Every structure is written in C-alpha cells, then in structure tokens.
Amino acid sequence: MQHIVTLLIAIVIFGMIIGIHEFGHFIVAKLHKIQVNQFAIGMGPRILHFQKGETEYSLRLFPIGGFCSMEGEDESSDNPNAFEKKAIWRRMTVVLAGAIMNIILGFLLIAVLLCTSQKVPSTVIAQFAQTTDATTGETITAAESERSGLQVGDKIIAIDGSHIFSTTDLIYKLQTTDAKSFSVTVKRDGEKITIDPVTFHNDNTEGLLDFAVQGKSKNPVTVLSYAAKDTVATAKLIWMSLIELVSGKYSLQDLSGPVGTVSVIEQAASTGENVLERVQSVLNLTIFITVNVGVFNLLPIPGLDGSRFVFLLIEAVRRKPIPKEREAMVHFIGMAALFLLMILVTVQDVSRFFQ
Incomplete structure (x- = not known):
C-alpha cells in the first residue's frame, strides 16, 4: 500500500x-x-x-x-x-x-x-551549542566557531567568498566541503568584517553545525523575501552541483533518474513524526x-x-x-x-x- x-x-x-x-x-x-x-x-x-x-x-x-x-x-x-x-x-x-x-x-x-513553519529562518546567529564543564559544572560553549571569533547576532554574509543567501546556502557550504577552516564575512553592528580562520565543530554532536539561527516573525514581506533568497540559493546549489559533476567530483553513479527519484520521494514521505513534517519533507524535495x-x-x-x-x-x-x-x-x-x-x-x- x-x-x-x-x-x-x-x-x-x-x-x-x-x-x-x-x-x-x-x-x-x-x-x-x-x-x-x-x-x-x-x-x-x-x-x-x-x-x-x-x-x-x-x-x-x-x-x-x-x-x-x-x-x-x-x-x-x-x-x-x-x-x-x-x-x-x-x-x-x-x-x-x-x-x-x-x-x-x-x-x-x-x-x-x-x-507552515512557526518562524522564517535567517542567517543571523541566535545561539551557539553549549555544554557543561565536567570539573566546575559551569555552562560553556561547545561551538568551535564561537571560539574562533563568531558572536551571537552576527549575520553571515559569505563563506570563502561565496555569498550566503539562506540556510540552504549555509548548510550546503558546510556539508559539502573538505576544508577544515573557512573565511567568514559577517555583518556585526552595521559593519562588514571578515574573520579568518573560522572552524565549525559542535563538541556535542561532532558535526559542523555548532550554532542555531534566528527566526523572524511571519508576514508577507519576510516570507516572500526569504522565499526569493532561498530560490536563488537552491538554483545556485544545483549550478554548483553541475559544475562539480563536470569537474569529476561526482560520477554517473551519483545520478538518479525517475526510478531513483521515486525512491527518494518514498523516503521523504516517511520522514517526520507527523503528517505536517512529512508534507514539509515532500515539499522540500x-x-x-x-x-x-x-x-x-x-x-x-x-x-x-x-x-x-x-x-x-x-x-x-x-x-x-x-x-x-x-x-x-x-x-x-x-x-x-x-x-x-x-x-x-x-x-x-x-x-x-x-x-
């Protein structure tokens, strides 16, 4: 069924x-x-x-x-x-x-x-991952990016010179690179500054995503503005993937046709704890x-x-x-x-x- x-x-x-x-x-x-x-x-x-x-x-x-x-x-x-x-x-x-x-x-x-979401995402850092010091019991940062110089309230504009339009850009950049550190341009207190090098590492998960971003309230302006930015980010992601395919980073074995896409749709339709999350997953795909x-x-x-x-x-x-x-x-x-x-x-x- x-x-x-x-x-x-x-x-x-x-x-x-x-x-x-x-x-x-x-x-x-x-x-x-x-x-x-x-x-x-x-x-x-x-x-x-x-x-x-x-x-x-x-x-x-x-x-x-x-x-x-x-x-x-x-x-x-x-x-x-x-x-x-x-x-x-x-x-x-x-x-x-x-x-x-x-x-x-x-x-x-x-x-x-x-x-369908509670908030509209942004590229502004809301908080860093935290952990508890085993010796003192104090709450300390678990984010290497904070130790590298990023701060709460920083708006990430570019990573290694590549413009960051949305969280799609951000996640793609961090998850598809072999680099250990990055040059990050942020907007802080109205000024653009570049921090180099920045290392992303979450001590709790051992992953690269070591911070959460701020969510904006939903209204026609924030929704349509972010939708436009994320559309550009998705198109850019696809363009970069095509370049990487031509350059040899990916091979023919990494491609999927209609049959493979149906399999991915089945995975998306079963991802989530409730119907809304599954619908969101299918919409993303x-x-x-x-x-x-x-x-x-x-x-x-x-x-x-x-x-x-x-x-x-x-x-x-x-x-x-x-x-x-x-x-x-x-x-x-x-x-x-x-x-x-x-x-x-x-x-x-x-x-x-x-x-």
Whole structure:
C-alpha cells in the first residue's frame, strides 16, 4: 500500500513540474498569438485528449515529459501565426518561459512551506551549542566557531567568498566541503568584517553545525523575501552541483533518474513524526526537483530550451536564422544523447533497487 501511495505522490509531483513547464511555453505562446497545435502532459500513447480551437490537449501514459508543439517551430510554415514568423524577442520569451515557470513554482512552494513553519529562518546567529564543564559544572560553549571569533547576532554574509543567501546556502557550504577552516564575512553592528580562520565543530554532536539561527516573525514581506533568497540559493546549489559533476567530483553513479527519484520521494514521505513534517519533507524535495528542472533546461545543451535560446541569439547576431534542418539535427542528437543517459541512469536505479 505504501508503494502505491508513493507512486501516486510521484506521479502528482512529476505531472505538476512537467505541466507547469509546458504551460509556461503554452501561455506565453498564446499571449504572442502563436498557433499551438498540441499541448501534452506525459509521453507515449494518449490516455485522454480533446480538441479546443486550434490546439489538441492530451494526457499521455508515461509521466516523464511533455511537449508544447507550435506551428512553424521545427518546420517552415506560411501561417502568419507560426512561431518562426514572430519577432526574435517574442520567440526568446516563449523558449525561456518553461524553465522560468519551474523556478517560479519553486519560489511559490518555498513560500507555502514557510507559511507552515512557526518562524522564517535567517542567517543571523541566535545561539551557539553549549555544554557543561565536567570539573566546575559551569555552562560553556561547545561551538568551535564561537571560539574562533563568531558572536551571537552576527549575520553571515559569505563563506570563502561565496555569498550566503539562506540556510540552504549555509548548510550546503558546510556539508559539502573538505576544508577544515573557512573565511567568514559577517555583518556585526552595521559593519562588514571578515574573520579568518573560522572552524565549525559542535563538541556535542561532532558535526559542523555548532550554532542555531534566528527566526523572524511571519508576514508577507519576510516570507516572500526569504522565499526569493532561498530560490536563488537552491538554483545556485544545483549550478554548483553541475559544475562539480563536470569537474569529476561526482560520477554517473551519483545520478538518479525517475526510478531513483521515486525512491527518494518514498523516503521523504516517511520522514517526520507527523503528517505536517512529512508534507514539509515532500515539499522540500519537490522544490529541489522543479528548480533543478528549470536550471538544467537553461543550459545550452542541444535539445534543451537553453540550446534553442542560443540558436535565437545566433539568429539575432547574423540577422538570419540557421537552416531548420541543421538546427533540427543538432537538437535530435542532443535529445538522443539525453535519452541514452536517462536509460543508463534508470538501469542503474533499477539495479540499486534489486540490490
């Protein structure tokens, strides 16, 4: 029963993320009066479909993709409402709209998540870990960062020159580095100061997180402000992960596809002592996935939106489009490579499942 519930949750998450992405392309195309021939959620055989006006809408069997097919997008057309007939800036906004909608969805879900919390987080140190001196019985600090010079009330702005937007940035920086000490820039009494070196170590837990941050009261300003910062932090985290993947820090074995993601969703859905905490856990994962989809689609990889945007930039510079046959071939090769990668990762996920 639990596996069925997890699968349903995964379908809802994938469907929402794919749907909002394709809806971004769709709604901006409609705003620019571009003819949309097909709007589909999912891939493969059609489960449901209907025609409304010029557009066929369909729900397909496999929730691993979707598409918004526009007139004159991949072939020549004499239709005045064809994609290729519109101004370059209009086509650029259509191409970018899907990824932007994924990032906006992440922003909105972060705001929703904050509304379920008692306080809005910050990067201001509220207190350090403490322990009791075995000899004197006095309460003393258990935080190496306090002994290094950080103080209660310090607002952490940057670590090793990397800007800290939210606690997402902070935790990622501390948990994914092999460094023993850091250069930390804080705002203290209205002034920026840099403390170097700073070592983070909690004597109680032996972990790096040796302090707690202040929570702000919830209101529209604090919620939306932090949601924006955390969206940027999540996008930055994904970008840094991609760089580390390319640089060789991570390998193909560290990647997960749809099957592996379902397994992670099952873990998230069972994390927490009550329903609210489990919902928060699933929301956190959904935020990461949708921002990931947005950022990844902006990369100039053939077959992705980022690559289509690059072709439009080249057209703007050359003042004439690249022949559609050549562009289509580039996108076909890119999509074939991405599908091959997905197959390899899926096989890897399935093998992990049986192991």
